[in-house]
Amino acid sequence: MSEHNELLVDVRNLKKHFTKGRDVWGRTTDVLKAVDGVSFQIKRGETFGLVGESGSGKSTVGRCLLRLYDYTSGEVHYDGHDLSALGERELKPYRRRIQSIFQDPYSSLNPGMNVLELIGEPMDIHGLQRGEERKEFVASLLERVGLKREHLYRFPHEFSGGQRQRISIARALSVRPDFVVCDEPISALDVSVQAQVINMLEDLQSEFGLTYLFIAHDLSMVRHISDRIGVMYGGRLVEVAPSDELYDNPLHPYTKALLSSIPVPDPHVVSERVEWVREPGSVIPDLREVSPGHFVAME
Amino acid sequence: MAERLLSVENLKVSFFTAGGENQAVRGVSFHIDAGETVGIVGESGSGKSVTAKALMALTPPPGKMVAGDIKFRGESVSRLSDKDWRKIRGNQIAMVFQDPMTALNPVQKIGKQMVEVIRRHRGLNQTAALSEAIEMLRQVGITEPERRVNQYPHEFSGGMRQRVMIAMALSCQPELLIADEPTTALDVTIQAQILELLGRLKERSNTSIALITHDLGVVAQVCTRVIVMYGGMVMEEGTVEDIFYRPKHPYTKGLLRSLPKRESGFKERLVPIEGTPPNLLDPPPGCPFMERCPHAMETCAALPKVTEVSPSHRYMCWLAEGAEEARVQ
Ligand SMILES: Nc1ncnc2c1ncn2[C@@H]1O[C@H](COP(=O)(O)OP(=O)(O)OP(=O)(O)O)[C@@H](O)[C@H]1O
Ligand SMILES: Nc1ncnc2c1ncn2[C@@H]1O[C@H](COP(=O)(O)OP(=O)(O)O)[C@@H](O)[C@H]1O
Ligand code: SF4
Ligand SMILES: [Mg+2]
Ligand SMILES: [Mg+2]
Numbered sequence: 001m002s003e004h005n006e007l008l009v010d011v012r013n014l015k016k017h018f019t020k021g022r023d024v025w026g027r028t029t030d031v032l033k034a035v036d037g038v039s040f041q042i043k044r045g046e047t048f049g050l051v052g053e054s055g056s057g058k059s060t061v062g063r064c065l066l067r068l069y070d071y072t073s074g075e076v077h078y079d080g081h082d083l084s085a086l087g088e089r090e091l092k093p094y095r096r097r098i099q100s101i102f103q104d105p106y107s108s109l110n111p112g113m114n115v116l117e118l119i120g121e122p123m124d125i126h127g128l129q130r131g132e133e134r135k136e137f138v139a140s141l142l143e144r145v146g147l148k149r150e151h152l153y154r155f156p157h158e159f160s161g162g163q164r165q166r167i168s169i170a171r172a173l174s175v176r177p178d179f180v181v182c183d184e185p186i187s188a189l190d191v192s193v194q195a196q197v198i199n200m201l202e203d204l205q206s207e208f209g210l211t212y213l214f215i216a217h218d219l220s221m222v223r224h225i226s227d228r229i230g231v232m233y234g235g236r237l238v239e240v241a242p243s244d245e246l247y248d249n250p251l252h253p254y255t256k257a258l259l260s261s262i263p264v265p266d267p268h269v270v271s272e273r274v275e276w277v278r279e280p281g282s283v284i285p286d287l288r289e290v291s292p293g294h295f296v297a298m299e
Numbered sequence: 300m301a302e303r304l305l306s307v308e309n310l311k312v313s314f315f316t317a318g319g320e321n322q323a324v325r326g327v328s329f330h331i332d333a334g335e336t337v338g339i340v341g342e343s344g345s346g347k348s349v350t351a352k353a354l355m356a357l358t359p360p361p362g363k364m365v366a367g368d369i370k371f372r373g374e375s376v377s378r379l380s381d382k383d384w385r386k387i388r389g390n391q392i393a394m395v396f397q398d399p400m401t402a403l404n405p406v407q408k409i410g411k412q413m414v415e416v417i418r419r420h421r422g423l424n425q426t427a428a429l430s431e432a433i434e435m436l437r438q439v440g441i442t443e444p445e446r447r448v449n450q451y452p453h454e455f456s457g458g459m460r461q462r463v464m465i466a467m468a469l470s471c472q473p474e475l476l477i478a479d480e481p482t483t484a485l486d487v488t489i490q491a492q493i494l495e496l497l498g499r500l501k502e503r504s505n506t507s508i509a510l511i512t513h514d515l516g517v518v519a520q521v522c523t524r525v526i527v528m529y530g531g532m533v534m535e536e537g538t539v540e541d542i543f544y545r546p547k548h549p550y551t552k553g554l555l556r557s558l559p560k561r562e563s564g565f566k567e568r569l570v571p572i573e574g575t576p577p578n579l580l581d582p583p584p585g586c587p588f589m590e591r592c593p594h595a596m597e598t599c600a601a602l603p604k605v606t607e608v609s610p611s612h613r614y615m616c617w618l619a620e621g622a623e624e625a626r627v628q
Contacts, residue, residue, distance in 0.1 A: 053486045054457075160575045161343070190342040191513060195557040195571030202568075219487065224559035224569065261491035263516030265558055267539040270520075273491055 004043035004227070008179060008211050009065065014038045014074035016060050034060040036235035037074070039287070044178075047205070047212040049226030049243065051219060051258065056232040058215045062181045065213065066100055067091060078179070096126045099172035101165070103184035108168060109156040115142070116152045119171045126175050138174065145170045145200060162193035166200070173204065183215045194218075198225055219262050223247055228293070231255045236284040241294040251296045254278075301332035303373070304475055304507050305354070310367035312346075312353050319580050323349040323362070325531035331475065336501065336508040338518035338539075340554075341528035342576050347511045348397065350528070351479050354509075355394055356384050371475075389420050393473035395464045397480040402464055403452040409436075410448025413467055420471040435466040438499075440492050458489040465493065469500060479511045494521050515554065519543055524611070527551050530577045530587025537612035547606075548614040550588045586616070594618055 015037055021030035035057040042048040050058045063069045065076055067083060076083045078094060086094070099122075102108045109118055119138045123129065129137055139149045145166040156164055165185060172180055182201070186194040198221060204210060216222045222229060223243050231239045231246070231254065239252040250256045257276040264271055278284075287295040312324040324346040331337050339347050352358050354369060356379070369377045376387065388394075396402050404412055413432035417423055423431060429448070436444035439462040452460055461481060468476055478497075482490035498521060500506060510522060518525055518539065525542040527535040527550065535548040546552045553572040560567050574591035583589055585600040592599070598617045606619035 053488060162575060190576075191515065192342060192554060192557045192572035193575070195559075195569035196573065199569050199571060217487070220559045220561070224566065257488055261487040263487075263491070263494065263514065263520040264561075265515040265519045265543070265555070267519045267543050273495070275488075 004046040006044040007041055008044040008046075008079055009042040009048075009213070010075075010077040011038060011040050011061075011065070012075040012077070014061065014064060014076065015072045016057075016064055016069055017072045033235050035064065035071075037286075038232075038235070038237050040230050040237060040240060042179075042211055042213065044211055045205075045209055046227045047214050047225055049222040049229040050213060050215045050232060051217070051222055051229060052232030053258075054217075057235040058232055059183050061232075062100070062183050062213060062215055066098055066181055067095070092126075096122075096175045097177050098179045098181065099175065099177035100181040100183065101168050101172050101185045103187050106156075106161070106164065106188075109164060109171075111156050114153045114155055115147075115167060118156070118167060119174045122171060122175045128175060138170070141170045141174060144204070145173075146196070160193075162189050162196060165189060165197055169197075169200070169204070173208070176208070178209065179211045179213070181213045181215070184217060185214075186221060187217055194221065201225065219259065231258065234278070234284060236297065237287055237295075238284060238297045239295065240287060245294055249294075251290065251294070252298060301334055304331050304333050304335075304371070305509075306330040306370045307350075307354070308368045308370075310350065310353060310369065311365045312349050312358055312362055313365050314362045316361055322579050322582055323531055324353065325579075325582065326366075327528070327531070327533050329526050329533060329536060331507050331509060333474070333507055334501070334505045335524055336497070336510060336522045338522035338525045339509060339511045339528060340513060340515065340518055340525060341534075342513065344576055344579070345528040346531040347528055348479055351394065351477050351509065351511055354477060355388060355392060357394075389416065389471050389473070391473055392475045392477065393468035393471055394477040395461070395468050395479065395481045397483065403460060405452050408449055408451055409455070409463055413448070413463070413470065416467050417470050431470060432466075435470045436463070438469075439463075439466045439496055441466075458485045461485060462493065462496075465496065469506075472504065473506060475507045475509065477509045477511075480513075481510075482517065483512065483514070490517070497521060515543075515558065527554075530582060531579055532587055533615065534588065535612075535614040537608075537614075541608070541612040545608075545612070547608060547612070547619070548588075548616050549592050549594050549618070551614075553591075553593075 014035055016035040018032045018034055019028045020032045023029050038061060050061065052058055064071045071084065083094060116135065116138055119141065120134060123134060139152060142149060142151055147163065147166055186197050189197060205212065214222060214225055226243045228240065228242050229246050230237050233254045239255045247259060250259055253276040256274050260271055260273045285297050285299055287297050289295050308328050310324055310327045314321040314323055327350055341347055353364050358364055368375055410429060410432055414425065414428040417428040417431050433444045433448060436447060441447055441459060441462055455463065465481065482493050494517065497508060512518060522539055524538050526533055527548065529550050535551045542551060546555060556570045557572060559569060572591055577583055577587050577590060586603050589595045589599045603615045603617045605613055605615045607613045
């Protein structure tokens with residue numbers, strides 16, 4: 001793999017708190033700290049994996065990067081610009097450059113639109129090619145994601161889950177982004193089809209020089225696709241390291257618990273499971289670099 | 300020889316929909332012995348859940364079991380009345396479904412629901428049933444069960460609800476537990492707890508488990524035998540060692556090959572199975588895997604024979620005939 005040196009995404013102490021309860025005067029009484037002080041960097045051309053238990057804040061981080069949420073505090077710098085400081089108008093070019101693919105290939109595509117319209121929709125928003133020129137471009141994109149020109153006028157229900165995910169990918173790529181937030185893009189797919197989609201994401205990455213944030217539950221796939229991985233727990237990052245380093249030498253007890261829970265597809269390999277329960281009320285400290293590129297949140 | 304608990308012969312289930320006959324299960328045969336944990340694997344739509352529901356006589360309309368026979372302890376149960384089935388369900392055969400929310404009553408406290416089930420199936424009195432419910436919740440890893448029994452399902456997380464379902468199923472001490480993707484929606488750490496729980500259950504009782512999953516890791520870790528389904532049929536069946544170390548069917552081999560390797564240091568390209576599963580509204584008459592099989596040949600347009608590799612291991616593929624194998628490998 002090439003060296004990734006140029007910083008593309010720089011997340012600084014990001015917080016996103018949701019209001020859970022209000023008193024009779026409408027004052028906030030109860031907050032849910034979905035993301036509570038997260039910092040990490042992604043270099044251009046790199047894939048950064050994000051793993052952690054359900055509710056740990058992975059998708060919320062992704063949605064903040066896409067500015068689908070306004071964050072409570074913190075900064076997201078993209079290609080040197082502080083997005084948190086920008087209004088909707090100044091954000092528009094970044095809304096083209098940063099695209100997303102979501103988990104559910106069933107609900108994320110409008111059932112009333114055909115493939116050409118679906119893929120054309122983001123192109124409309126950003127005023128890209130129209131008419132014949134667009135049709136040709138979309139057809140070539142379809143072929144690029146393993147679908148066919150004949151599929152241009154078909155509707156989502158005529159496709160399998162894996163094919164719908166290819167349509168979502170083509171849709172995201174239609175506006176030539178440089179960064180794609182992939183939120184569990186393969187979780188709803190069959191094992192045999194997951195590998196098809198992962199290979200395709202890797203090919204597209206090297207062809208178009210894409211940078212990925214890859215959020216996932218499946219720890220073996222995350223290891224396969226990511227250059228570096230961040231482990232989230234309770235709205236905080238507890239460990240960040242290059243993929244192999246994280247799997248070979250996990251340091252945080254939660255990372256160890258997580259990795260030891262992966263069922264190994266070999267009947268003769270029995271993994272020693274370690275458990276970890278966070279002490280109630282304990283605070284997760286900030287990340288600290290313990291060896292080059294390996295960060296852990298431990299005293 | 301272990302006792303034959305369940306045997307399924309040539310099971311066929313179809314859904315008669317506006318679009319035509321959806322042949323979800325097209326002639327499935329297998330058996331489960333006392334004490335076994337049998338994994339049923341395959342892609343989504345391969346007929347796993349439909350098979351599981353048919354075993355409990357719970358096929359929803361417009362679905363119908365159109366052929367086959369199911370025997371429980373040697374007795375045919377395919378044609379029992381609803382009344383007789385109610386005695387078997389829960390008592391002898393219990394099921395844990397893919398979606399735990401649909402199976403729990405949202406407006407009744409967890410404890411009350413469990414007590415009802417335990418009293419119905421085990422004839423315990425209220426007090427004994429409640430302490431049994433609390434004990435079962437503790438065993439499935441729910442902390443403070445004394446407090447939890449007074450809560451409603453929506454106060455439990457998805458993983459906890461699934462554990463409640465398992466606790467309920469186990470509290471009836473069934474002879475066969477059918478678990479349909481019981482951990483698919485859960486975090487790996489909670490999945491690991493539940494799989495350990497199922498493992499401990501085996502040590503204490505002779506309950507057989509049919510575990511439906513598409514996670515080959517789960518199968519390798521907890522099952523003794525595996526049934527591989529595709530397109531409504533059984534492609535291969537064997538012990539976990541047969542399936543993981545000596546797979547014969549191209550579909551089984553493809554599934555295993557598509558998993559990412561665990562070694563570090565270099566990134567190997569994944570090897571997917573190209574293509575998509577067949578449409579069961581108009582299934583191909585021959586091998587269901589033909590469209591995606593790298594070894595497909597003309598003969599495959601006819602339904603392959605089942606070949607026995609050893610008493611525990613069989614598969615359905617024309618390659619077993621030998622003639623073509625040399626050419627394609
Ligand atoms: N729009 C919202 N309003 C209120 N709470 C929210 C909202 N979105 C997320 N949350 C809460 O924030 C926390 C983090 O959620 P998030 O979706 O980021 O988790 P996740 O790590 O992506 O989990 P999963 O693996 O289940 O997708 C959860 O407690 C969730 O319930
Ligand atoms: N209630 C239903 N009505 C119509 N078709 C159904 C129904 N339930 C299942 N099917 C069909 O039966 C086939 C097998 O489904 P299922 O057993 O649920 O697969 P899986 O192996 O993923 O559990 C699929 O083609 C599915 O569409
Ligand atoms: S019967 Fe033919 S198509 Fe089917 S798995 Fe065997 S070789 Fe492949
Ligand atoms: Mg999420
Ligand atoms: Mg199913």
